[in-house]
Amino acid sequence: MATKTDNLRGLPAFRAVPSLGPVIEVRNLSKRYGNTVAVDGLTFTVRPGRVTGFLGPNGAGKSTTMRMMLDLDRPSGGQVRIDGMRYRQLSEPLRRVGALLDAGAVHPGRSAYHHLLWLAQSNRIPKARVREVLELVGLADVARKRVRGFSLGMGQRLGIAAALLGDPPVLLFDEPVNGLDPEGVLWIRHLMKGLAAEGRTVFVSSHLMSEMALTAAHLVVIGRGRLLADTTVDDFIAAHARSYVRIRTPEPERMRDALTAAGIVVRQAADGALEANGAQASEIGELAAAHGLTVHEVSTQSATLEEAFMRLTGDTVEYRAVGGQR
Structure with missing residues (x-):
């Protein structure tokens, strides 16, 4: 990976990679802990060239x-293949797969440099790569x-550095923006894309819907261990959220x-406003003018990834808060 940066924003300048990376194939994957089913028959494919x-x-x-x-947990059933192989079968795995699952899994007495150095030596990665x-x-x-003095955001950056160390074609990130400040969030977004x-x-696994909407092109959505959706971001939003005027x-x-007579489906919101589906704001404005109606607001409310996610997964939430303001 190139390390040259754009001096205006400090973002990495990426090189062009001539061939696409390997796919991750998840097939009928299951995991049980006693009577608890954590993962239930998951099947999906993660393809290269997109987040x-x-x-x-x-x-x-x-x-x-x-x-x-x-291969940190053994499946109760099914399998995962990365480029046709299990992770444990990969020689020098850091050169093939980079992962950030727990940024805190670092010896606190080591320096950032020496933490990365021993990882590099374990996979025959050149020492110069650590500095890069x-x-x-x-x-x-x-x-x-020493890492014990690092902030949460600094520890997260160190975990990302470890994932990038072997310049791998496959990268797995679990909550990569955790602890990062706004500049760091912008940086990791550009990095992943x-x-x-x-x-x-x-x-990339994340709870931040706003970041996923800006970063991901494709989504795999699960609930209670089962696959709920495997589709593009745009198709997911269109299927599970609504835009209205x-x-x-x-x-x-x-x-x-007037709206009903024009064949426009309309409903009344809790605050008394009307919500019209299947029409453009300009069309409704012209309709109001034609009927001599006074309007105080005509605005398009676009569907969001957060709304689509909440609608799809509402029945699969395991821990739900109860009550409102006190």
């Missing part, structure tokens, strides 16, 4: 699935400091009659 978001409520089985991808990834993630100035643009296979008027009954 694939991995979504699900807390307890859905995302982390367990990613651990099984890396420290510069890439913005930790070069603290490379010799840039890695995918190089032809790498990038699989919001209308506020002092003449709601007349407006409703």
Whole structure:
């Protein structure tokens, strides 16, 4: 991976990768802990050249699935193949798969440099690569400091550096923006999209719907260990959320009659505004003018990934808060 940066934003300048990376194939994957089913017959494929978001409520089985991808947990059934092989079959695996599952899994007495150095030596990665990834993630100035003094965001950057160390074609990130400040969030977003643009296979688990909407091109969504969706972001939003035109008027009954007569489906919101489906804001504005109706607001409310996710996974939430303000 190139380490040259854009001086204006500090973002990595990526090289072009001529061939696409390997696929991750998950087939009928299951994991049981006694009578508890954590993962239940998952089947999906993660393809190169795009960021694939991995979504699900807390307890859905995302982390367990990613651990099984890396042979950290043994499946109760099914299998995972990376380029046709199990992770444990890969020689020098850090050169093939980079992963961030737990940024805190670092000896606190080691420096950032020596943590990465022993990882590099274990996979015959050149020593110079350690300095390259420290510069890439913005930790070069603290490379010799002990990890116990790192902030949450600095620890996260070190975990990302470890994932990038072997310049692998496959990358797995579990909650990569955890602890990062706004600049760091922007940086990791560009990093992941840039890695995918190089032809790498990038699989990212996150609870931040706003970030997934900006970063991922494809989604795998699970609930209670089962596959709920495997589709593009745009198709997922279109299938599970709705866009509508919001209308506020002092003449709601007349407006409703005019909309219904025009074949536009309309309903009343809790605050008294009307919500019209299947029409453009301009069309409704012209309709109101033609009927001499007064309107205070005509605005398009676009569907969001968060709304689509909540609608699809609402019945699979394991831990749900009860009550409102106190």
